[in-house]
Ligand SMILES: Nc1ncnc2c1ncn2[C@@H]1O[C@H](COP(=O)(O)OP(=O)(O)OP(=O)(O)O)[C@@H](O)[C@H]1O
Ligand SMILES: Nc1ncnc2c1ncn2[C@@H]1O[C@H](COP(=O)(O)OP(=O)(O)O)[C@@H](O)[C@H]1O
């Protein structure tokens with residue numbers, strides 16, 4: 036697997052929860068991520084979708100080692116070497132971090148208002164001592180130019196900038212350490228449509244030119260479809276489906292994916308939405324349901340689903356799913372939008 | 379000239395020359411600059427526009443829920459027909475007047491994006507709905523409780539009698555949004571202002587809330603103003619759409635007019651900028667440039683700094699007049715003005 040950049044095996048992240056009752060012996064855990072495995076190829080964008088609280092952010096942050104995983108393995112293939120992050124010493128990890136960066140969600144609150152744009156962009160390489168003196172400025176100018184930021188801006192403070200400009204500053208900051216892997220966690224969700232389009236274009240252009248690898252987390256399914264080569268769907272701390280984008284959207288194999296696709300609001304008043312109605316509520320990640328985790332809400336549930344956990348299976352080439360009936364159910368995918376006349 | 383107190387066209391609300399400014403340290407900001415719109419009985423008016431375009435300011439003014447530093451221009455008119463049939467001019471009401479309380483109580487209701495902050499954390503959901511009912515309707519406590527439970531049931535909350543006793547933090551985001559709709563509906567309003575009510579929700583829950591609002595509108599016959607920047611959502615819920623930009627309305631029409639036959643360059647550009655499922659992996663058509671700051675609003679057409687079809691010497695001189703393209707479709711753009719003559 037020479038073209039794999041990153042591999043995650045059976046990742047688990049459990050958060051212990053404090054209890055009011057000191058006398059009850061057992062500690063409980065929020066099983067935010069509970070056995071997730073996938074790989075991402077070099078230069079690829081993998082999309083990650085799922086309801087809020089399903090564990091997307093926690094997956095991203097534990098790959099970056101901003102959260103220490105409870106169990107599981109994260110390995111990177113860099114310069115012909117396979118590196119298991121959990122075996123790195125603190126110092127080695129600090130050096131390795133230049134290879135991975137995060138682009139934040141909210142361009143408004145994620146920038147320090149008292150730092151100039153130059154200092155904000157420079158921070159990762161200054162903090163990690165990756166460059167000094169003139170080289171810092173050179174790398175800042177390089178990153179700013181890639182993000183089409185006016186070099187004049189570097190001396191200013193972030194409050195003077197619009198949402199789109201602030202998000203470019205955030206991207207320049209992520210690029211300055213010349214990372215190979217970037218996590219975008221809801222990075223365009225807070226932006227207006229016209230600005231979102233510009234930032235998505237920028238990310239796609241940068242990837243084409245420099246081969247960046249992205250994990251792209253977002254709740255807007257059309258945005259994820261647009262930028263991702265493959266998409267993974269998360270539910271209650273686990274992946275339920277992973278497939279090449281068009282397969283996942285048009286021929287989903289998991290009932291939860293079907294429900295998501297049916298809920299995409301169509302930009303067409305003549306196409307009525309027919310959302311699959313998921314009964315009940317998202318169960319608690321403290322005590323996930325037995326058997327298939329989706330069984331409390333699945334419209335196709337059978338007895339076996341309540342007791343037996345379905346396996347993660349590759350049912351078509353590159354199409355993985357966890358459902359006992361993945362081969363027999365006929366599910367609906369997203370509707371093809373009507374063609375727009377070129378105005 | 380005698381003022382007509384009648385509404386035209388089965389309108390519930392008629393807004394004219396609405397201009398709203400804010401006093402700030404940096405000067406006067408004009409957030410809404412002389413707009414005109416109306417809402418028909420039993421229909422949904424959708425308002426789309428980018429952040430800061432004036433969607434919230436223009437609609438919250440119907441309930442006079444504006445911050446203290448706001449100024450509503452004297453020429454502005456907001457006419458609303460009350461349940462009694464009386465047509466009132468909302469801009470003329472004194473703040474804290476009885477008339478205004480009447481409007482906010484049983485006539486116009488508002489739901490918005492952050493349902494957590496709209497509930498007090500220390501009272502149960504049921505308590506808060508009951509309180510709203512007691513304030514706005516002439517009923518006993520027992521009746522209010524019945525109405526509250528019925529409302530929770532109506533908005534699709536299972537086990538309403540039990541939910542009634544729960545606190546806001548015990549409900550998921552989607553449930554709190556439903557509960558907020560329940561509070562709004564328990565006042566039995568004839569106009570519901572929904573300001574980005576689904577923006578922070580997951581798609582599956584968003585779909586349920588949209589369906590719920592459609593159902594309740596059919597059942598109760600109320601009018602809705604639905605604000606969003608999601609064109610997919612607006613296409614699903616609105617009968618008519620108005621497109622706002624920098625405090626102005628640039629185009630208005632039926633949902634079909636706007637989605638399928640957009641005429642204003644801004645509307646066209648917005649529709650092209652959305653990622654669509656049939657263009658997976660392709661570059662998007664972004665709108666170049668940034669939205670100008672409201673402190674330095676362009677003179678003339680507000681979109682001219684970013685418009686591909688800008689005509690220098692025309693578009694940057696004055697605001698285009700409305701051009702009526704059909705009975706339902708109006709556009710504010712110089713490309714169409716000559717066709718008018
Ligand atoms: N209290 C205030 N003081 C000064 N300016 C304000 C105030 N409230 C709003 N504004 C300005 O008025 C304009 C319109 O704001 P409004 O909140 O109506 O926008 P919006 O279309 O609802 O945007 P969004 O999509 O972000 O909710 C903006 O330029 C905003 O900065
Ligand atoms: N630091 C934490 N302590 C306890 N629970 C947490 C913590 N961070 C996340 N969680 C819980 O883990 C689950 C997954 O969260 P998250 O990864 O943020 O989901 P997503 O990004 O998909 O919305 C949620 O139930 C969340 O409440």
Ligand code: SF4
Pocket residue numbers: 289290291327328329330331333334335336337340345357358359360361
């Ligand atoms: S295993 Fe059963 S409950 Fe789970 S998704 Fe498949 S059909 Fe539904």
Ligand code: SF4
Pocket residue numbers: 642643644679680681682683685686687688689693698710711712713
């Ligand atoms: S008036 Fe001029 S600048 Fe404005 S939208 Fe029309 S063509 Fe473009």
Ligand SMILES: [Mg+2]
Pocket residue numbers: 091092093
């Ligand atoms: Mg998250």
Ligand SMILES: [Mg+2]
Pocket residue numbers: 433434435573
């Ligand atoms: Mg608003």
